[in-house]
Amino acid sequence: MLLKLEEVTKRFGGLVAVNSVSLEIDEGEKVGIVGPNGSGKTTLYNVISGVYAPDGGRIFFEGKEITNLPAHERTKLGIARTFQVPRPFGSATVRENVAIGAMFGRANAGVDEALEMADRYLEMVGIYELREKEAKLLTPLEKKLMELARALAMKPKLLLLDELLAGMNPQDINRILDLINKVKEEENIATIAMVEHLMHAITKFAERVVVMHQGSKLIEGPTMEVLNHPKVVEVYLGEKLKIG
Amino acid sequence: MRNYTPLVTLLLIYAVMIAIGQGIQGMWQPIMLVIFYIAVGQALNIFLGMTGYVNFGYVALLGVGAYGMAVALGYYTDLGLIPALTLGFILAILLAFIVSMVVGGIALRLRGAYFAIATIGVNEGIKYLILGGKIWGGSSGIVLSGILRKAYGAETMRFLSTVFADAGLIVVAILSGVITMYILNSRLGYGLIALREDEDAAKVMGINVRRYKQIAFVISCILAGLIGATAWTLKLTYVFPQDVFAINYTVEAIVIVMLGGAGTLLGPVVGGLIYALLKYYLTIAFPGMQLLILAPLLIIVILLFPEGVVGYLAKAARGTRFEKFVR
Numbered sequence: 001m002l003l004k005l006e007e008v009t010k011r012f013g014g015l016v017a018v019n020s021v022s023l024e025i026d027e028g029e030k031v032g033i034v035g036p037n038g039s040g041k042t043t044l045y046n047v048i049s050g051v052y053a054p055d056g057g058r059i060f061f062e063g064k065e066i067t068n069l070p071a072h073e074r075t076k077l078g079i080a081r082t083f084q085v086p087r088p089f090g091s092a093t094v095r096e097n098v099a100i101g102a103m104f105g106r107a108n109a110g111v112d113e114a115l116e117m118a119d120r121y122l123e124m125v126g127i128y129e130l131r132e133k134e135a136k137l138l139t140p141l142e143k144k145l146m147e148l149a150r151a152l153a154m155k156p157k158l159l160l161l162d163e164l165l166a167g168m169n170p171q172d173i174n175r176i177l178d179l180i181n182k183v184k185e186e187e188n189i190a191t192i193a194m195v196e197h198l199m200h201a202i203t204k205f206a207e208r209v210v211v212m213h214q215g216s217k218l219i220e221g222p223t224m225e226v227l228n229h230p231k232v233v234e235v236y237l238g239e240k241l242k243i244g
Numbered sequence: 245m246r247n248y249t250p251l252v253t254l255l256l257i258y259a260v261m262i263a264i265g266q267g268i269q270g271m272w273q274p275i276m277l278v279i280f281y282i283a284v285g286q287a288l289n290i291f292l293g294m295t296g297y298v299n300f301g302y303v304a305l306l307g308v309g310a311y312g313m314a315v316a317l318g319y320y321t322d323l324g325l326i327p328a329l330t331l332g333f334i335l336a337i338l339l340a341f342i343v344s345m346v347v348g349g350i351a352l353r354l355r356g357a358y359f360a361i362a363t364i365g366v367n368e369g370i371k372y373l374i375l376g377g378k379i380w381g382g383s384s385g386i387v388l389s390g391i392l393r394k395a396y397g398a399e400t401m402r403f404l405s406t407v408f409a410d411a412g413l414i415v416v417a418i419l420s421g422v423i424t425m426y427i428l429n430s431r432l433g434y435g436l437i438a439l440r441e442d443e444d445a446a447k448v449m450g451i452n453v454r455r456y457k458q459i460a461f462v463i464s465c466i467l468a469g470l471i472g473a474t475a476w477t478l479k480l481t482y483v484f485p486q487d488v489f490a491i492n493y494t495v496e497a498i499v500i501v502m503l504g505g506a507g508t509l510l511g512p513v514v515g516g517l518i519y520a521l522l523k524y525y526l527t528i529a530f531p532g533m534q535l536l537i538l539a540p541l542l543i544i545v546i547l548l549f550p551e552g553v554v555g556y557l558a559k560a561a562r563g564t565r566f567e568k569f570v571r
Contacts, residue, residue, distance in 0.1 A: 051448065071447040072449075076450055088441075089441035091440075103435070104449050104451050
């Protein structure tokens with residue numbers, strides 16, 4: 001068991017953003033989290049990565065409780081993430097951005113080693129030629145690729161992808177999915193990908209899917225089974241109209 | 245890759261300045277004024293430039309450093325010259341360390357503007373503590389000239405307040421530059437740049453932002469303390485609370501960092517040169533009117549180079565053979 005959430009709750013005032021969610025992720029597993037806008041996916045990520053402390057419940061990573069561990073210490077244990085809206089370190093170069101991941105993530109690399117790793121991961125995601133550019137000058141897509149490289153350079157055991165594929169064309173989506181699958185095989189990284197609408201992509205990637213709805217876990221199970229489940233269809237498309 | 249070649253540029257600038265100061269009649273005082281402002285900018289830059297946090301209590305660190313040296317020379321004169329001087333440097337470092345640990349430990353829990361506001365009180369607080377508590381002479385300060393002359397002789401005192409004080413300040417200024425270069429090339433520097441750009445993202449990237457800010461703050465403050473000990477106590481041979489806790493030095497240091505380019509090695513050098521030379525010669529040319537002319541000139545420079553002169557030059561040099569020498 002790599003990650004375990006026990007009835008985790010996060011409230012913002014009266015709004016229960018994540019409501020008593022339990023979840024288990026195994027080493028090297030590929031899990032998709034789907035759910036409509038506002039269903040609590042990003043808050044769940046923030047609770048896992050340590051941006052917020054949960055108001056209730058417990059979180060375990062490799063059997064060790066991390067519920068109250070600060071974000072930077074969780075990162076050292078092997079949790080890495082990308083952001084829905086990319087957050088590059090704007091004035092640093094692309095290469096430095098990725099090197100920062102390698103330095104302070106689980107990889108814990110020295111400066112020279114981290115810069116070399118940065119080159120390698122930038123090549124892998126296909127933006128090596130942009131490495132000397134200031135990160136703030138990248139296009140949104142390039143920023144997402146840079147964040148992926150930065151997260152991979154941290155050598156995580158658990159990789160949290162937040163709408164990484166949104167806004168990409170089908171060709172890029174396939175390329176990135178192949179890449180994630182390849183890295184996952186090589187380094188045994190458990191990956192959780194979160195998507196709002198790209199069901200097609202999730203079927204290609206995830207072995208298991210968790211559906212979030214209004215802060216709670218609606219259903220979880222094997223990908224195809226879950227996506228065709230009547231409850232899930234209802235969440236996305238609404239109830240069937242009953243006539244007569 | 246790690247690049248220390250900008251230090252060549254830095255040392256070259258110091259060499260030229262010292263050569264001008266020694267070679268041309270009447271230039272030593274303006275050059276030392278320039279080096280004072282460079283040092284003040286360089287030490288502040290390690291915190292302000294690298295973290296983006298504004299320390300409005302900055303001058304208080306120069307002040308406690310100045311007092312550290314004054315207390316050692318004034319109250320422990322009997323130890324002999326070398327031990328008293330050594331004690332002075334130790335006290336300057338120690339006082340700056342204590343103040344920065346306490347202030348940083350509390351105020352660095354606050355973000356951005358709130359930190360700046362919290363540090364405004366530090367300077368006034370320490371000043372009135374010394375005045376009101378009549379600590380270290382209170383408002384009458386510590387006057388060293390008589391004590392030093394009596395204990396070590398007029399010749400030694402003159403040497404201390406001229407050659408030794410100037411050399412000490414130059415060493416501190418260059419040391420600040422070398423430390424800046426080291427930080428820029430180290431994990432600390434990368435971590436600081438990350439937290440300057442996006443503190444929350446930096447945390448998620450595994451950076452202990454509180455600790456990193458504190459380290460930068462303490463280094464910056466200790467160097468400031470050493471500037472106070474050399475440029476003020478040793479050079480002037482007196483310390484008065486009203487003089488060493490004057491907030492205008494903080495503002496000048498911020499202007500120098502912004503003018504030259506925050507977070508760069510050479511920024512404070514260029515900023516210090518522009519600021520000190522303009523101020524010095526405007527004062528001679530338009531006595532009494534200097535600030536009125538200086539301010540719009542500074543605004544023009546900042547409008548032309550929003551990332552500072554060196555920030556602009558570093559970008560312009562990218563891809564040329566000068567790239568390695570500018571940072």
